[in-house]
Amino acid sequence: xxxxxxxxxxxxxxxxxxxxxxxxxxxxxxxxxxxxxxxxxxxxxxxxxxxxxxxxxxxxxxxxxxxxxxxxxxxxxxxxxxxxxxxxxxxxxxxxxxxxxxxxxxxxxxxxxxxxxxxxxxxxxxxxxxxxxxxxxxxxxxxxxxxxxxxxxxxxxxxxxxxxxxxxxxxxxxxxxxxxxxxxxxxxxxxxxxxxxxxxxxxxxxxxxxxxxxxxxxxxxxxxxxxxxxxxxxxxxxxxxxxxxxxxxxxxxxxxxxxxxxxxxxxxxxxxxxxxxxxxxxxxxxxxxxxxxxxxxxxxxxxxxxxxxxxxxxxxxxxxxxxxxxxxxxxxxxxxxxxxxxxxxxxxxxxxxxxxxxxxxxxxxxxxxxxxxxxxxxxxxxxxxxxxxxxxxxxxxxxxxxxxxxxxxxxxxxxxxxxxxxxxxxxxxxxxxxxxxxxxxxxxxxxxxxxxxxxxxxxxxxxxxxxxxxxxxxxxxxxxxxxxxxxxxxxx
Ligand code: HEM
Numbered sequence: 001x002x003x004x005x006x007x008x009x010x011x012x013x014x015x016x017x018x019x020x021x022x023x024x025x026x027x028x029x030x031x032x033x034x035x036x037x038x039x040x041x042x043x044x045x046x047x048x049x050x051x052x053x054x055x056x057x058x059x060x061x062x063x064x065x066x067x068x069x070x071x072x073x074x075x076x077x078x079x080x081x082x083x084x085x086x087x088x089x090x091x092x093x094x095x096x097x098x099x100x101x102x103x104x105x106x107x108x109x110x111x112x113x114x115x116x117x118x119x120x121x122x123x124x125x126x127x128x129x130x131x132x133x134x135x136x137x138x139x140x141x142x143x144x145x146x147x148x149x150x151x152x153x154x155x156x157x158x159x160x161x162x163x164x165x166x167x168x169x170x171x172x173x174x175x176x177x178x179x180x181x182x183x184x185x186x187x188x189x190x191x192x193x194x195x196x197x198x199x200x201x202x203x204x205x206x207x208x209x210x211x212x213x214x215x216x217x218x219x220x221x222x223x224x225x226x227x228x229x230x231x232x233x234x235x236x237x238x239x240x241x242x243x244x245x246x247x248x249x250x251x252x253x254x255x256x257x258x259x260x261x262x263x264x265x266x267x268x269x270x271x272x273x274x275x276x277x278x279x280x281x282x283x284x285x286x287x288x289x290x291x292x293x294x295x296x297x298x299x300x301x302x303x304x305x306x307x308x309x310x311x312x313x314x315x316x317x318x319x320x321x322x323x324x325x326x327x328x329x330x331x332x333x334x335x336x337x338x339x340x341x342x343x344x345x346x347x348x349x350x351x352x353x354x355x356x357x358x359x360x361x362x363x364x365x366x367x368x369x370x371x372x373x374x375x376x377x378x379x380x381x382x383x384x385x386x387x388x389x390x391x392x393x394x395x396x397x398x399x400x401x402x403x404x405x406x407x408x409x410x411x412x413x414x415x416x417x418x419x420x421x422x423x424x425x426x427x428x429x430x431x432x433x434x435x436x437x438x439x440x441x442x443x444x445x446x447x448x449x450x451x452x453x454x455x456x457x458x459x460x461x462x463x464x465x466x467x468x469x470x471x472x473x474x475x476x477x478x479x480x481x482x483x484x485x486x487x488x489x490x491x492x
Contacts, residue, residue: 004091004372006083022378025071028064031055038066040213048211048471049362053391061395062375067213073379076388078396078424080374084366084387086431089118091372095365095384101209102294105202106234109284109291110436114369120279122436124272125288128180128265129436134443136263137179138338144174145334145447147188149455152484156456162484164308165477168301168448170196175444176296180289181244182251182264195240198233203298205230207472241289245270245282265292292437298474299360300441303427304448305477306358307351309467310405312458312482317407321346322453322487334451344446347453349410351445355427357405360474362390364429389426396424456484 033039043051043065052074055063061076075081084092099112110121127133134141148171155162170188173196177185187193205226209215217227248266252258262268266289273280311318324346329335335344368383379385394402399409399421409421428435435441452458464481 004087004370006080006087006372006374007376020376022373023376024378025064025073025380025383028062028073028377029059030064030066031059033066036068037213038068038070040067043067044211044213046207046470046472047468048207049390049475050469052363052386053388056388056391056395061392062377071383073374073377073383073385074388075374075385076392076395077375078392081387081389081392081426082430084374084385085364085426085429085433088366088431088433089114089369091369092366093369095367096382097384098210098365101206101215104234105206105230106238106290107287107294109288111291111295117279118433121284121288122432124269124280125265125292126436128268129440131439133179133265134440135338138443140178140184141175141443141447142334142336144171144178144188145451147174147186148448149334149451151188152456153486156484156486164480164482164484165301165305168304169200169297171448172301172304172444173199173293173297175300175440176293177244179440180265180292180296181241182248182266183244195237198237199293199297201233202230202237203294203472203474210473211471237290237293238286241286242282244289245285265289295435296437296440298472298476299437300444302360302474302476303351303355303441304445305480306360306467307354307445307449308452308458308482309477309480310354310357311350312460312480314405317350317405318453318458320407321350321449325450325453329450329454333454335447341443341446344450345411346407347446347449348442350407351442351449352410352422352425352427353405353407356393356421356425357403358469358475358477359390359425359427360476361427361429362469362475363388364426393425452484453487455487457487458482459485 031039031042034041045051052065053076055065056074056076062080063074064071065074066072075084093114094112099114102108102112110118110125113121148167151167152162167188170193173187174185177183185193185195187196190196209217216222217224217230244266248264248270252267252270258267259271262271266285269280269285269288272278273282273285311321324344328340328343335341364387366385366387368379368381368385370381372379374385428438428441459482461481461483464479467477467480470476470478
C-alpha cells in the first residue's frame with residue numbers, strides 16, 4: 001500500500017520533491033515527563049485543552065507527549081488539520097479510545113461509527129437534519145423559545161435570579177428531544193429532571209475518563225461508585241429512549257402514512273430499520289437517538305453561554321444585536337417567521353465570532369486508520385493525533401486584533417477584498433464528518449438570542465471572577481458572571 005503524505009504546505013496533494021529522511025513520532029519535540037507515567041499528571045486536568053495549547057506555544061505546531069508507554073501526536077497546523085479531517089473515514093478515523101468511552105456510555109451511533117457503517121448512518125442522519133426538517137419543526141421551536149422567555153420573565157417578576165447556564169441546557173435538551181424524538185419532555189420547567197441530570201453526569205464522567213491514563217473502570221475490582229453510577233445513568237437513558245422508540249412504533253402502526261413522511265428523526269430511523277436488508281437494528285436507532293442528545297445539547301447551550309458572556313462586557317455589540325432584533329421581530333415576542341432567521345445577520349456574526357474565540361470543541365482526537373506521513377514524520381496506523389483547532393487559527397491568524405471580540409469582522413462586506421475569516425476555522429469540524437446539526441444549532445441560537453435581546457439586558461456582576469474554561473468533553477464556562485435584568489422599551 002502507498003503511504004499517504006500530508007504536508008503543511010500542500011496538504012498531501014501534488015508532487016513530492018526529494019525529502020530529508022523521515023522522522024519518527026518519538027523524534028518530535030515535546031514536554032518532559034516522568035519515566036513511568038510520562039505526561040499523565042499534566043494532562044489529568046479540567047483544563048486539559050489549555051495544557052495542550054500551551055505546549056503548542058512552547059514546542060511548535062507538531063509535537064508529541066506520552067502517557068505511560070503510549071505516545072500521542074499533536075498538530076496545530078491548519079492545512080494539516082484540514083487534510084486529516086478531509087481524509088475520513090478511510091485514512092483517518094475518530095480516536096478509538098474516545099469512541100470506546102462514548103460507546104460504553106450508550107452513545108453508539110454516527111459519531112463513533114466508521115467505514116461503511118458510518119456512510120450508511122450518515123445518509124440517514126443527514127436526512128433528519130436538513131433545513132426543510134427544521135422548517136417543519138419551526139412552530140415547535142418558537143413555542144419552546146416562548147417557554148424560555150416566560151420562565152425568565154416570571155423569575156424576574158418574582159425578584160428571583162435566573163440560572164442562565166442551567167436554563168440554556170434545558171432549552172437545548174428540550175429542542176433536541178423534540179426534533180429527534182417528537183416528545184416534549186419539558187426539562188426547562190421540571191426543577192430536577194432525571195434525564196437531564198443523568199446526561200450532565202455522564203458528560204462529566206466522560207471528560208474525567210478522557211484524561212486519566214488507565215481505564216481502571218474496566219477492571220471489576222477497581223470500579224468506583226461513580227463508575228457504577230455512570231453505568232446506571234447510561235442504562236436509565238437507554239431505557240427512556242427505548243420508551244420513545246416504543247411510542248414512535250405505536251404512532252407508525254396507528255398511522256401508516258407516517259412511513260412515507262416521518263414526522264421526526266426517530267420515526268425516520270425506525271422506517272429505515274424496518275426496510276428489508278437495511279442493516280439497521282433497534283440498537284442502531286437507540287444509539288443514534290442518544291448520539292443526537294449528546295451531540296446537540298451541551299454544544300449548543302455552551303456556544304450560547306460563551307456568546308452571552310461576551311455580550312455582557314461588550315455593550316455596543318449587545319445594543320447592535322438588540323436593534324437588529326427589534327427590526328426583525330417587530331411586535332412579536334419571539335421569532336415566529338422562519339424566514340426571519342436569515343435576516344438576523346448580526347446575531348449570526350456575533351455567534352461566529354464567539355465560536356472563534358471560545359469554540360466548544362477547541363480540539364479533536366483522530367487516529368490514523370493506515371500508515372501515513374505528516375510533515376516528514378512517519379505515522380503508524382493506530383497513532384492518535386490531537387488536532388488543536390482553536391490554537392491553529394490563533395497561531396496562523398491574519399486578523400486585525402485577533403484577541404478582540406469584534407462581530408463586525410464576520411459581517412458581509414467587512415474588510416473589502418479580504419477573505420471570509422470563518423474559512424480558516426473549525427467550530428463545526430470539517431470534511432465529510434462536518435457537524436450535521438449545524439443548521440439546527442444556528443437556528444436555536446438565533447431564536448434564543450433574539451428573544452433574550454428583545455426582552456432582557458445582561459449586567460455583569462461587579463467583582464465576580466471571569467468565566468473559566470472547563471473541559472467537560474465540550475468546553476464549558478464554569479459560571480457566568482452576569483445577571484439578567486428586564487430591558488426597558490426604547491424611549492422609556
Ligand atoms: C453550536 C452547536 C454545535 C457545535 C459547535 C457542534 C460541533 C461539532 C463538531 C466539532 C463535530 C465534529 C465534526 C468533525 O468530526 O469534523 C460535530 C459532529 C457531530 N455533531 Fe455537532 N455541533 C453542534 C450541534 C449539534 C447538534 C444540534 C446536533 C444534532 C442534533 C449535532 C450532531 C452531531 C453529530 C451526529 C456529529 C457526528 C457527525 C459524524 O461523525 O459524521 N451537533 N459537531
